Amino acid sequence: MASQNEDSLQKSDASKVYKKKRRSSWMTSLRFRWISQISFFILTIYVGWMFYLFVRYCETGGATVFVTRPPGVEAFLPIGAFMGLKYFLGTGNVDPLHPAGFVIFASILVTSLLFQRGFCSWICPVGTISEWAWRFGDWIKSKFNKGVKYWIEAFPVKLTCGLSLISTPIVALMLLEMISFDSFKSPSMKFIFPLMIAAIIIPFALPRKIWPFRVEDSIARAWKYTLLAFFAVNILIKMPAAQLGLIFAKAPYMKVADIKMMKFFLDLSILAIIILSVLFVFSIFNKNYWCRYFCPYGALIGILGWASIFRIVRNKKTCIDCSKCTVVCPVYIEVEKKNTVYNLECLGCYDCVDSCPVDDTLDMKILGFGKKIHYAVYAGLVVGLFVVFMNTARFTGHWHNNVSVQEYTEWVQNLDDPKFEHQQGEFKLEE
C-alpha cells in the first residue's frame, strides 16, 4: 500500500490514481541534449579557430602554421545560403564557392521538415548560447521580488513589440514596392513620427487585461518573419538563378564573404558592440530572445516544421493539470492546454516531457502511430540526418570548393581593395 502511494499521483478532482513516472537513471533528456549542444558548440569553436589560423597563414604569406580551410565556416553566411538555395532550385547545381554553406542550410531545412525544430534545441550553437544565457538569467531573476522580475522579463518583449509595430508595416510596404528609402525624405514623413512614438509607448502603457502577453509576443515575433520575407522576396523570388551563377563566378565580394564575416566579428564597430550587447542582455532576461524574435532561420524552419509528423502529444485523460510542462517550456507554449502541440515555436527540446510527473501522459509521438519516441531516438534522428548530409556531401565532392590556397592568399592580402566591397545588395562583377 505504501509503495502504491509512492508510485502514484492523484488528479486534482481526487477521482483517479495515476502512475507516477519512474526515473531509472541520472540521464535525462535535458542532460542528453546538453551533451549534444556542447559537442556542436565545441565543434563550432574548433571550426572558427581553424579558419582563423588559415586566414593568418594567408595574411602572413605562409609564415604561420598551415591548416586547411574548414568548409564548415560557411554555415555563418546565411545570405549566401539563401542564394545557394535559389541557385540550386533554379539550376540543379550546388554553389561552387560555398558548397558546404548550401549543404548545411539544405540539411537544416530537410531536418526541420521531418523533425520540426530539433536543429534549434539539439545542434544550433546560437540556440545553445541563448539557452545558457536565459538559464543564467533565471538564476539572477530568482534573487529579485515579483515586480522587478516582471519588468526585467517584460521590458525586452515590450520594446521589441513597439519597434515591430513600426518596422513591420514599413518593410511590408517596401516589399510591395509601395514605398522606398527615398520616401523617408518626403516632408510628409514628419506626421509619421508621433505615430512611431505612440507605437513604442503602447505596449508599456496598456494593461495586461486588454494587451495580453500573447498579443505582444506575436507582434514582436513579426521581426523574424519580416526578415525572412525580406530574404525570400529579394533572393528567392527576385534574383534570377543565372544571375546568381554569375555572382558566384565573378563577384569578388562573394569570394571573401567568409573572411569579411570573420573580420567583422574580430573588429567590431561601436555600433555592433552596442547591438550585440543589448541582444545578449535581453537574452539573459528573456528566454531565447534572439531565436524567438529575430532569427530568420528559426522562422523558416518553424514554418517547414509544421509539416513534421513528430509532435508533442498530451493524454488529457491522465493529465493532472499540474502545469509543470507549461512552466518549463522555453518558448512559452501552454502545453497543458494542448492535446497535440502544433506551434511554430516548438523546439522539440523534450523539457516538457521530462517535467511531466505522470507516466504515459506527455510524449513525443509520430502522428498516426501510438508509440512514444524516446529522446535519444529523436536526437539520433535529428543529429544523425545532419551528419549523414555532411558526409554525403564530403564523399560526393560537394563539401570543399576548388579555390586554391594561392588564390585565398592573394585575396586576403588585398582585402582592402575596393573591388571586395559590398554595396547595399549590389555585387560588383569582375571583367
Ligand code: SF4
Ligand atoms: S512544447 Fe515541449 S518540446 Fe516544444 S518547446 Fe515547449 S518544452 Fe520544448
Ligand code: SF4
Ligand atoms: S501534461 Fe503537463 S499539466 Fe498534464 S500532468 Fe503532464 S506536466 Fe502536468
